[in-house]
Amino acid sequence: MNPNDLIRSRVLQYLSAIGAGTAADIAALYADDATVEDPVGSDIRAGRTAIEEFYGALSGADCDAELLTLRVSGNTAAFGFRVTTRTPDQVIVVEPIDIMTFDDDAQITSMRAIWGPDDLTIKNR
Template sequence: MDSKDKIAVVERYVEAFDTADVGIIRDIYADNAVVEDPVGSEPHRGLDAICTFYEGAIGAGAKLVLTGTARCAGNAVAFPFQVIMPGMKLDVIDVFEFDDSGKINSMKAYWGPENAGE
């Protein structure tokens, strides 16, 4: 999977929040994907559980702003961003891993209470 294709998925991920379109989330994740957000919490397993999770975040009005370049390596991409919600900003790093068909099969989000601000 080329870096440009991985970066395009990151851009579609940002677009899903911008346009409040969970259909994009359904399209970029594999059926059997696992989302751990934040790392250390109970993972969301499978596309339906994942879409329900994102409906919550997108429904709450969250937007994403990239705060650095996407780093592509192996079957993965890592990227730093800020989640912006009414009255709250949160610094996050996500790591996507892709399967052979170019779908995300693992997402890990790194953030903690220290990363929240106004």
């Protein structure tokens, strides 16, 4: 598999894990010393343990992630996607753009999520 296809595959694994995986599944896609800045401007989480803690909020949630657009150049991917989370009282939709870098094994080395309040929709059920 060529490097661009490997990165595309990793992005799809990431989105699948957001929708149906655990925090550990998501963190396993990251390199040991990776960083996450979600959203950009917030505290940077460094290392797989901190990253797993960050994604812990998704564990057990009723959500899915849908890829909207994806671009790969060199070791970097930028992609827009939609995450829909359902609670008993609300449906929460966020549409971030993530920029990820990858190592030679397509492990994520950094992730920066670009989104703000205008990219978030909350509907009461």
